[in-house]
Amino acid sequence: MTSIEVRDLTKEYGTTRAVDHVTFTVRPGRVTGFLGPNGAGKTTTMRLLLGLDRPTSGAATVGGRPYSALRRPLRQVGALLDAEAAHPARTARDHLRVLAASNRVPSRRIDEVLARTGLASVARRRVGTFSLGMRRRLGIAAALLGDPQVVLLDEPSNGLDPEGIVWIRGLLRGLAEEGRTVLVSSHLMNETASFADHLVILGRGRLLADTPTREFIDARVRPRVRVRSADAAALGDLLARHGHQAEAHPEGHWTVADVRMADLGRLLSDAGLPVLELTAEEGTLEAAYFDLAGNEAEFAARRQEV
Numbered sequence: 144m145t146s147i148e149v150r151d152l153t154k155e156y157g158t159t160r161a162v163d164h165v166t167f168t169v170r171p172g173r174v175t176g177f178l179g180p181n182g183a184g185k186t187t188t189m190r191l192l193l194g195l196d197r198p199t200s201g202a203a204t205v206g207g208r209p210y211s212a213l214r215r216p217l218r219q220v221g222a223l224l225d226a227e228a229a230h231p232a233r234t235a236r237d238h239l240r241v242l243a244a245s246n247r248v249p250s251r252r253i254d255e256v257l258a259r260t261g262l263a264s265v266a267r268r269r270v271g272t273f274s275l276g277m278r279r280r281l282g283i284a285a286a287l288l289g290d291p292q293v294v295l296l297d298e299p300s301n302g303l304d305p306e307g308i309v310w311i312r313g314l315l316r317g318l319a320e321e322g323r324t325v326l327v328s329s330h331l332m333n334e335t336a337s338f339a340d341h342l343v344i345l346g347r348g349r350l351l352a353d354t355p356t357r358e359f360i361d362a363r364v365r366p367r368v369r370v371r372s373a374d375a376a377a378l379g380d381l382l383a384r385h386g387h388q389a390e391a392h393p394e395g396h397w398t399v400a401d402v403r404m405a406d407l408g409r410l411l412s413d414a415g416l417p418v419l420e421l422t423a424e425e426g427t428l429e430a431a432y433f434d435l436a437g438n439e440a441e442f443a444a445r446r447q448e449v
């Protein structure tokens with residue numbers, strides 16, 4: 144079992160500190176979502192992990208070794224970075240064949256990854272004719288070619304259509320279930336929530352959170368119940384009379400914090416109010432993320448004032 148270890152990692156480009164003393168571990172058997180706004184340092188961290196850049200200080204290792212010290216890197220770490228491109232005149236199969244030959248990967252893997260990424264039927268087409276989504280799939284096929292224990296994907300959902308997005312969810316979950324170590328960066332919060340068991344969040348080069356996804360959401364977003372009655376005003380009065388913290392929405396429904404759905408249902412029923420809708424609103428990763436980002440902005444502002 145191979146983990147990714149990032150220890151006190153710092154990378155400066157001139158006066159910009161892209162990564163600032165970051166420490167975290169990415170463990171096998173689960174999908175770790177790598178989040179943060181533009182410029183937070185995600186790509187830089189991945190580049191440092193892949194030996195494409197050298198850290199200013201600290202270390203980024205795979206299975207305890209820097210990438211440059213791995214004996215067969217493609218067979219240990221598979222990666223998809225944004226900038227990666229295959230030669231447009233080559234067919235998908237030839238692209239994978241060249242990669243397999245130069246990394247001593249058995250050629251049977253070519254058909255396996257073509258099938259796994261849904262590219263088997265277009266394997267003989269030139270990459271230049273591929274859509275963005277097909278190129279993404281080919282990039283993922285190349286990352287999986289060496290059957291690596293560790294998989295790093297930078298924004299893999301970019302350019303995929305809705306069917307592709309559902310496919311990638313299943314792929315990521317499958318890779319984790321096979322016991323691999325999977326790190327996936329993304330901007331898409333709700334998408335990340337659909338596949339990531341664990342989150343590592345960066346902001347301005349610093350580590351803001353390293354936490355299971357469920358715990359992160361539960362700690363930051365209070366669950367609410369959404370309720371709608373034929374008589375919205377009477378519903379508002381009832382909620383106020385019973386001391387509920389409720390918010391009216393222009394669409395006509397109310398959201399009520401810190402209440403059980405069954406208790407609220409009973410209250411409306413006892414009051415004889417017709418219920419048109421009663422649903423539990425789970426906290427979303429997006430809401431939790433913005434809560435963190437808001438606190439972080441306040442924190443940064445206060446730090447500047449001092």
Ligand SMILES: Nc1ncnc2c1ncn2[C@@H]1O[C@H](COP(=O)(O)OP(=O)(O)OP(=O)(O)O)[C@@H](O)[C@H]1O
Pocket residue numbers: 156159160161179180181182183184185186187188
């Ligand atoms: N080669 C470079 N030279 C100078 N500055 C760089 C270089 N690469 C990254 N940076 C800077 O480092 C910071 C972190 O960038 P990085 O691309 O790692 O962020 P990111 O979290 O991946 O953002 P995005 O989501 O936009 O890809 C940014 O301020 C960026 O401008």
